Amino acid sequence: MSLYDLAPTAEDAGIHIQNLTVSYDTDRGRFNALKNVTLDIRPRHITGFIGESGSGKTTLAMAMMNAIQPPGRIDGGAILLDGAGDVLQLRGEPLRRLRGRYFGFVFQASSNSLNPLKRVGAQLMDLGRSHGISDLRGLLREAKALAERIGLDGDRVLTSYQHELSGGMRQRVGLVFALVLKARILILDEPTTALDMLTQQAVLEIVRSIHQEQGLTTIVITHDMGVVAEMADRVVVMYAGRVVEEGPTFSLLTNPQHPYTQGLIRAIPRITGNLDDAKPLPGSPPDLATIPTKGCVFRERCYARTSVCDTVDPVPTSAHGDGLVMCHGVDAS
Template sequence: MTLTTTAAPGVRIRDLTVVYRTPHGELPAVRGVDLTLAPGTITGVVGESGSGKSTLALSLLNAVQPPGRIASGSVEIDGIGDVVRLGGERLRQTRGRRIGYVFQAAQNSLNPLKTIGKQLLDLGRSHGVEDLRGLVRDAKELLARMGMDGARVLDSYQHELSGGMRQRVGIMLALVLNAKVVVLDEPTTALDMITQAMILRIVREIHEERGLTTLIITHDVGAVAEIADDLAVMYGGRVVEHGPVEEVLGSPAHPYTQALIRAIPRLSGDLSLARPLPGRPPTLGTLPVTGCVFRERCDRRMPICETDDPAQVVAGGRTVACHAVVPPHAPAEPAMRKEYA
């Protein structure tokens, strides 16, 4: 298989705000997000439905569709520049060739009227690939790595493949052009546990072999614990905690992260320790304009949470946005934005 030898790029998301037009005006689905993906790492993003995870992922491709739009901020990727500022043919070529994306529902990204092989050739032609035979050869090899008969899959239509097979086809299409940044949106949703484990193992192996920078969006804390190097926790369109996955899950600092971990079902030990989060996550129409977005469900709520957005500060080796973690009037170490050349 032909592989590129360029180093994994760093990704720097700065002050990103994405809004959606509603009858009540433009409302933020993602607000003021700062997040760095270190070169060569896998970063997981977790949170409940509606937390802004998928909108954040689409922003890495500048692919937020109306009635949504990126209102402000930047997504800088080494070797590409600010994706938010790209447009036209350059943006189209960047998607797929430089940034691979695996959609949450793989069947929705496949054309039901064409075989997988024809869609592969269309992808190659649209990105100016001259060696189409080599592209097919690489695709078959990738599919074989994922436990499938490449020739049979390429001759199949999407309805002839199982959900797990379609998910692996999506991963193949995201990788076959040798993209160095890969975004996977809920890659194990609705799959059985054995298929989930296989897909996670494949993602990790290919990530390491190809030297990728990978972002995985998921609601499954257990899955991200197995594969990710870093973990970002989102709530109400904000990143409330971010750091090494072992530290975030081993000693969560933000009340929301703690509540997420408490809500995980248990198979052994004291089963009563698993407790659901009280209340419901906010919607676009119920997100507070000021103050902490988690305050309505937080058992550590303070008066300042009503009026002031908590700043991201360094606490215990990771960034946390919570007034209760760092007292609002005590000196706090500001969150450092580590830059990568």
């Protein structure tokens, strides 16, 4: 099989997440890291996921690939992939094959995920073999071209062991692995944290070009609002395992509706442009063990709290034209 036979039949790979609930078993009990998440990820768009640490961004990305590991568990819901059905119904070999065809990913802290005992090139060949690619030379050529495109010396990288590469180089090698199989969906979880600003800019620009050239569905998870502003077509804001706001990037960043999104944006000097104007979010990030089970999960930290927030779960309200917000304080429009 050649590389290009891997392209799935569905041209556009949208992801439709329906009522997804995921929990983790901890020594304090079993807690929901995602609760009834319903969200459409649009094909051929770059979607940015933002939210404080622990809000469930990585869990959501892993669930999309049906890759939640114990002590995590998917408790319910569906993840419908255009052209492939419900990913959560697949197990074993069909799941592995689907992942290879559909998903390219760079895990959070992936700079440590290479095998220390094998050269990068050998690991690429393993990856190719495990997805049934017979033209391994072609795969290496493709990898080398990708590596050079993101500022690496392709020959050097392919013949290196992990310890011979810097953190920033490893992170970019992670990107090469994510892109080389030409999957339809690219998931990048904090892909550029080990890169200096200039390299980050260059790498993100190339990721955006590849996204466009290949018509990918791309998800970028980041704490860096600058990355979101520059890269994303749409933004998903998560809080305590819920999607609290979603919409086109410009509208969401310039006119945030949810008090949490407002606080998140105000807390970032790079966006407000003035360090003195940056205001930290009041309160602390949510702890799964103490998230209220009824009503709005953000109410303890919210300036706009009213009595209804204590008892009634907010429902999605239309916002930003074709987006949504989950807040009692926002009037349906």
